[in-house]
Amino acid sequence: MGQYNDLSGKGFKCLIADDSEFARKNIAKIVSGIGGNVIGEARNGMEAVELYFKLAPDIMLLDITMPELDGVETLRRIIEKDSNAKVIIVSSIGHKEMVWKAICLGAKHYITKPYNPSYAGMVIKSVFKEENGGQE
Amino acid sequence: MINNFEHLSNEEFEELRRVFYTQAYEIIEDLQDEILRLDNTPEDENALKSIKRYVHTLKGDSNSFGLTSVGTLCHRVEDLLSSIMGGTDHADHKSIDLLLSCVDTINGLLLGSESGKDGGDIKGIIERIDLFISPSPIPLPSGERIEVRGAPFTEYQQLQIQDALKGGLNIYEIEISFHPMCGEKGIAQLMVSQRLNGMGQIIYSIPDIESSEIDETEKMTLLFSSKLTQEEIKRDAFITGITSEIDIKDNPPTSPFNKGGEEGDLEKGASPRSYQSWGERGFERAGQGVIKNETLRVDASKVDEMMNLAGELIIGRSMVEQVAKDLEDGVLIQDASTRLFAANSYMERTVTDIQKGIMKMRMVPISHVFRRFPKMVRELSSEKGKLVRLEIHGKETELDKGIIDFIGEPLSHIIRNSIDHGIENPARRRSTGKNEEGVIALKAYHESGQIIVEVSDDGKGIDIDGLKKKAVERGFLSEGDARRLSEGDAINLIFLSGLSISETVTETSGRGIGMDAVKSAVESMKGIIEVESIPGKGTRFILRLPLTLAIIKALLFDIGERLYAIPISAVSEVARIMSEDLTTVDGKDVLLFRDKIISIIHLRELFRIDGGRNRKRFVLILGIGEKRIGVLIDRLFGQQELVIKALDEDYGRSGLMAGASILGDGRVVLILDAPAIFKKAIEDEKAKFKVQNETLMPSTRHKET
Numbered sequence: 105m106g107q108y109n110d111l112s113g114k115g116f117k118c119l120i121a122d123d124s125e126f127a128r129k130n131i132a133k134i135v136s137g138i139g140g141n142v143i144g145e146a147r148n149g150m151e152a153v154e155l156y157f158k159l160a161p162d163i164m165l166l167d168i169t170m171p172e173l174d175g176v177e178t179l180r181r182i183i184e185k186d187s188n189a190k191v192i193i194v195s196s197i198g199h200k201e202m203v204w205k206a207i208c209l210g211a212k213h214y215i216t217k218p219y220n221p222s223y224a225g226m227v228i229k230s231v232f233k234e235e236n237g238g239q240e
Numbered sequence: 241m242i243n244n245f246e247h248l249s250n251e252e253f254e255e256l257r258r259v260f261y262t263q264a265y266e267i268i269e270d271l272q273d274e275i276l277r278l279d280n281t282p283e284d285e286n287a288l289k290s291i292k293r294y295v296h297t298l299k300g301d302s303n304s305f306g307l308t309s310v311g312t313l314c315h316r317v318e319d320l321l322s323s324i325m326g327g328t329d330h331a332d333h334k335s336i337d338l339l340l341s342c343v344d345t346i347n348g349l350l351l352g353s354e355s356g357k358d359g360g361d362i363k364g365i366i367e368r369i370d371l372f373i374s375p376s377p378i379p380l381p382s383g384e385r386i387e388v389r390g391a392p393f394t395e396y397q398q399l400q401i402q403d404a405l406k407g408g409l410n411i412y413e414i415e416i417s418f419h420p421m422c423g424e425k426g427i428a429q430l431m432v433s434q435r436l437n438g439m440g441q442i443i444y445s446i447p448d449i450e451s452s453e454i455d456e457t458e459k460m461t462l463l464f465s466s467k468l469t470q471e472e473i474k475r476d477a478f479i480t481g482i483t484s485e486i487d488i489k490d491n492p493p494t495s496p497f498n499k500g501g502e503e504g505d506l507e508k509g510a511s512p513r514s515y516q517s518w519g520e521r522g523f524e525r526a527g528q529g530v531i532k533n534e535t536l537r538v539d540a541s542k543v544d545e546m547m548n549l550a551g552e553l554i555i556g557r558s559m560v561e562q563v564a565k566d567l568e569d570g571v572l573i574q575d576a577s578t579r580l581f582a583a584n585s586y587m588e589r590t591v592t593d594i595q596k597g598i599m600k601m602r603m604v605p606i607s608h609v610f611r612r613f614p615k616m617v618r619e620l621s622s623e624k625g626k627l628v629r630l631e632i633h634g635k636e637t638e639l640d641k642g643i644i645d646f647i648g649e650p651l652s653h654i655i656r657n658s659i660d661h662g663i664e665n666p667a668r669r670r671s672t673g674k675n676e677e678g679v680i681a682l683k684a685y686h687e688s689g690q691i692i693v694e695v696s697d698d699g700k701g702i703d704i705d706g707l708k709k710k711a712v713e714r715g716f717l718s719e720g721d722a723r724r725l726s727e728g729d730a731i732n733l734i735f736l737s738g739l740s741i742s743e744t745v746t747e748t749s750g751r752g753i754g755m756d757a758v759k760s761a762v763e764s765m766k767g768i769i770e771v772e773s774i775p776g777k778g779t780r781f782i783l784r785l786p787l788t789l790a791i792i793k794a795l796l797f798d799i800g801e802r803l804y805a806i807p808i809s810a811v812s813e814v815a816r817i818m819s820e821d822l823t824t825v826d827g828k829d830v831l832l833f834r835d836k837i838i839s840i841i842h843l844r845e846l847f848r849i850d851g852g853r854n855r856k857r858f859v860l861i862l863g864i865g866e867k868r869i870g871v872l873i874d875r876l877f878g879q880q881e882l883v884i885k886a887l888d889e890d891y892g893r894s895g896l897m898a899g900a901s902i903l904g905d906g907r908v909v910l911i912l913d914a915p916a917i918f919k920k921a922i923e924d925e926k927a928k929f930k931v932q933n934e935t936l937m938p939s940t941r942h943k944e945t
Binding site: 123124125126127129130133134137169170171180184187195196197198199200203204205207208209210213214215216217218219220221222223226227229230 | 245246247248252255256259260263290292293296297299300301303304305306315318419421422423424426427430431434479480481482618621622625626627666667670676
């Protein structure tokens with residue numbers, strides 16, 4: 105597990121929104137691997153918006169294709185109220201258009217599935233760090 | 241598979257594996273249900289959407305889990321679904337069958353891999369999908385890409401570079417290598433572009449964000465103008481997980497810049513250009529270098545039609561021949577003239593049909609031009625960090641090929657300006673109660689014998705006061721004139737050379753570019769451009785173009801003994817006047833017409849035609865936008881369709897003639913170039929009064945005198 109014990113992003117609160125349990129579990133391991141705490145898991149967009157405002161996470165990992173509200177719409181609702189939301193889009197290859205929209209709307213970063221775990225960890229950490237006074 | 245999970249313990253991996261398979265089989269069941277639902281109600285869009293979502297989830301999970309065969313197949317199924325969704329027909333039995341076969345195959349693959357066996361081959365099913373999606377062996381998109389790559393630099397890019405240099409900005413060539421593990425390089429490029437956009441202006445970036453090679457590329461190259469130093473850019477452009485190396489080179493104006501590796505260079509036969517060789521005004525120079533598409537794709541049936549008509553011409557000719565022979569044989573035939581007339585009218589009909597047929601062949605749907613824009617809009621809006629949707633209406637509208645070849649560049653100019661200066665960024669739009677996504681609408685349609693092409697946006701509109709202020713600052717107008725200028729006229733200020741239409745001109749961005757070049761390009765197509773704008777609501781550019789460049793409807797008239805014609809589209813009114821109706825103001829003739837003072841052009845003087853002046857004369861009122869000028873003529877002969885023939889260089893030299901034509905009786909008529917005469921009238925005025933501010937409104941000055 106070596107490098108995943110690096111706690112430089114220690115203790116950040118993370119919300120995961122994905123309709124696939126497998127995907128949620130998979131990325132949750134990475135979050136905890138870099139010292140984050142998964143404080144909530146949402147299975148669809150509606151739940152994601154609700155949990156975001158209830159739990160006020162530092163980072164949100166958001167899937168693009170979800171029932172009820174897709175990732176873009178979910179992001180839109182979150183950004184509308186919290187323009188500083190640190191949202192990372194996690195999506196499979198092939199949804200370029202949606203990821204594109206999300207980035208234009210203000211998503212901070214994106215990770216494509218399948219991802220390399222250490223790469224994904226690095227990206228999540230970098231987005232969290234920027235919040236803590238990193239240069240932007 | 242192992243690679244992605246090496247950070248997990250065995251137990252953890254086992255759990256993840258269990259979750260994966262359980263969920264995957266659930267999805268298979270859901271998929272089967274939804275596909276059957278679609279079969280019962282083919283118009284049910286929701287069923288299709290659910291299917292798409294399930295497939296997508298399965299694809300993502302499978303790829304993550306390392307089961308790439310399922311991932312690959314799912315990816316193709318997504319294409320299949322897009323093709324069903326995008327098609328005009330609803331899902332039919334054929335597509336349902338195929339979808340079900342796909343699901344069966346996926347199920348087999350899952351079962352196989354779970355029990356540790358090879359899941360089988362997906363080649364067969366993928367071939368079936370390919371065949372379903374594109375039954376034709378010719379891949380379409382590749383042709384489009386070549387077209388878009390175009391010349392080494394577009395006019396717009398050239399103007400941007402000139403502008404940057406004038407503004408004392410640095411121009412850099414930046415090469416950014418992407419992080420080897422970042423997926424979707426197109427999005428990576430978007431993020432980099434967004435970041436850079438806050439620091440300066442991207443003049444271009446390679447590869448095209450939308451091109452297929454973007455996903456295989458490892459780096460992007462940009463031409464970038466900014467006031468920042470190399471170090472500052474290097475520091476601020478770095479994004480973790482996106483960029484790995486940033487290499488910046490100064491690109492001083494003296495060194496020729498080759499947009500390396502573009503096949504476009506070869507295709508267009510252009511050599512690498514240096515900045516300095518570019519003209520001040522975009523299209524005029526470039527117009528000469530425009531490589532027209534000289535081949536024409538014609539429906540085979542149209543050619544057959546032509547063959548038939550040619551055959552009929554031969555019949556007509558033999559009818560004439562027969563009469564001639566009879567006459568030669570000394571046979572006195574009573575009905576010779578009747579037979580000749582009959583032959584003539586027979587041939588006349590045929591010739592008219594041939595002419596129409598050939599004109600039709602020259603007509604090309606404007607979609608040939610429009611289809612490059614969706615991609616351009618996507619690229620550009622992302623570079624600018626804006627959300628823009630392009631709506632296209634009337635892409636089937638047909639235009640003369642001569643116009644099609646030239647209209648692309650001015651249109652793309654207008655669209656670029658709309659994205660640059662019209663559409664606000666998403667945050668600003670939200671705060672003004674607009675939808676975050678701006679809309680640019682591209683429309684083409686017929687209207688009273690013309691083709692109208694409109695480009696409208698729902699952006700912030702043109703700031704007319706700002707425009708006036710800038711025109712005054714730059715010495716185009718006096719303050720008094722600016723105040724008196726009506727809104728309708730003031731908006732035309734954007735067509736002045738070197739006037740920005742953005743509300744703020746900063747060091748790094750917001751330079752209004754080359755609407756004057758757009759105007760002259762449209763005019764060179766015998767067209768007219770107008771602009772309307774409502775502050776806060778948007779802007780609309782309207783291009784009025786002739787149906788064809790080869791045949792025009794013209795008004796025939798004479799001056800002295802010489803016959804002239806002018807395209808009727810340029811004439812807004814014809815008035816009959818007496819000599820005493822003309823007044824002289826500042827040594828120039830003007831006419832009070834419908835409460836407006838109109839400058840009068842004397843073609844007689846312009847063309848040095850001798851002869852006295854009649855007391856009773858006609859004046860043609862020419863109108864472009866709200867501007868009017870009067871042209872004095874002697875006699876009017878009504879309108880006629882003329883086939884335009886090009887003039888020799890000698891005749892063309894005055895620049896006031898658009899061409900010539902031969903009438904039925906053999907007389908030659910010169911066709912006036914209306915926009916050129918307009919320009920001439922305005923230049924004359926400038927020369928006479930030595931006043932700069934008359935450029936726009938020849939008549940304003942007379943009002944105050």
